[in-house]
Amino acid sequence: xxxxxxxxxxxxxxxxxxxxxxxxxxxxxxxxxxxxxxxxxxxxxxxxxxxxxxxxxxxxxxxxxxxxxxxxxxxxxxxxxxxxxxxxxxxxxxxxxxxxxxxxxxxxxxxxxxxxxxxxxxxxxxxxxxxxxxxxxxxxxxxxxxxxxxx
Amino acid sequence: xxxxxxxxxxxxxxxxxxxxxxxxxxxxxxxxxxxxxxxxxxxxxxxxxxxxxxxxxxxxxxxxxxxxxxxxxxxxxxxxxxxxxxxxxxxxxxxxxxxxxxxxxxxxxxxxxxxxxxxxxxxxxxxxxxxxxxxxxxxxxxxxxxxxxxx
Numbered sequence: 147x148x149x150x151x152x153x154x155x156x157x158x159x160x161x162x163x164x165x166x167x168x169x170x171x172x173x174x175x176x177x178x179x180x181x182x183x184x185x186x187x188x189x190x191x192x193x194x195x196x197x198x199x200x201x202x203x204x205x206x207x208x209x210x211x212x213x214x215x216x217x218x219x220x221x222x223x224x225x226x227x228x229x230x231x232x233x234x235x236x237x238x239x240x241x242x243x244x245x246x247x248x249x250x251x252x253x254x255x256x257x258x259x260x261x262x263x264x265x266x267x268x269x270x271x272x273x274x275x276x277x278x279x280x281x282x283x284x285x286x287x288x289x290x291x292x293x294x295x296x297x
Numbered sequence: 298x299x300x301x302x303x304x305x306x307x308x309x310x311x312x313x314x315x316x317x318x319x320x321x322x323x324x325x326x327x328x329x330x331x332x333x334x335x336x337x338x339x340x341x342x343x344x345x346x347x348x349x350x351x352x353x354x355x356x357x358x359x360x361x362x363x364x365x366x367x368x369x370x371x372x373x374x375x376x377x378x379x380x381x382x383x384x385x386x387x388x389x390x391x392x393x394x395x396x397x398x399x400x401x402x403x404x405x406x407x408x409x410x411x412x413x414x415x416x417x418x419x420x421x422x423x424x425x426x427x428x429x430x431x432x433x434x435x436x437x438x439x440x441x442x443x444x445x446x447x448x
Contacts, residue, residue: 169347170340179340182333186373189321189330196320218369222337 170226177235180226187219191283194268198277206271213261213268220261224254238296250294257286321377328386331377338370342434345419349428357422364412364419371412375405389447401445408437
């Protein structure tokens with residue numbers, strides 16, 4: 147049973163890590179890549195945040211474009227959390243990412259799912275709908291950072 | 298005439314910088330954003346390079362997916378070369394970017410155009426076609442780095 151659970155976890159991780167064709171020349175590149183993808187994602191997410199929090203005027207087209215970029219970039223970081231990338235560069239990734247891979251995958255899947263909902267909400271052109279979806283997506287960022295990113 | 302040329306240059310720059318809605322909290326964020334977007338782009342570009350140079354087996358689907366990501370990410374950095382981001386962080390951007398904005402824009406446009414051709418080439422599923430397009434796109438990276446990135 148333990149063996150089965152382990153195989154299931156590994157299989158899940160492989161699916162999570164797709165496209166597995168990623169080729170990082172060295173661990174530092176993988177770390178820089180995942181940080182870069184998450185930073186770009188965060189900037190576009192933040193532009194939506196500025197709208198839903200009233201810091202900039204609501205613009206449905208801009209919100210939708212940014213949300214699409216959030217969805218695209220939210221798919222990228224995961225492949226770069228492979229074996230051998232636990233340390234190096236200026237990573238703040240906690241060791242638990244590699245010891246709780248199924249749980250970490252759950253957090254990542256949840257974040258991606260909420261971002262897809264965010265993009266759908268942005269396409270409605272309704273600021274309130276967008277705000278609700280933004281809040282739900284933001285919660286997934288925080289949950290994963292609290293669990294797996296060092297302060 | 299000089300005034301007109303100046304207005305034309307500024308108008309061109311604004312078009313280049315679209316979506317102008319980007320909101321960077323501070324210059325360092327803009328610098329980190331453009332570096333992050335270019336790094337992510339470079340990694341996906343490099344995965345195609347590994348194929349066309351025979352370091353990894355050719356896989357048409359993987360090439361096409363990576364090329365699409367190259368196209369998407371190649372649109373991002375430009376808005377982050379705004380006024381006030383000439384220095385800060387660990388930028389290697391040369392001052393000429395801000396004194397030769399029309400020329401810099403030309404380099405950026407050319408790179409984006411070649412990346413679109415790269416994605417089209419990737420969709421043919423023909424490794425030789427992809428290799429040719431990859432070479433042309435790589436030339437635009439080098440040209441811009443030679444002109445506008447400090448060693």
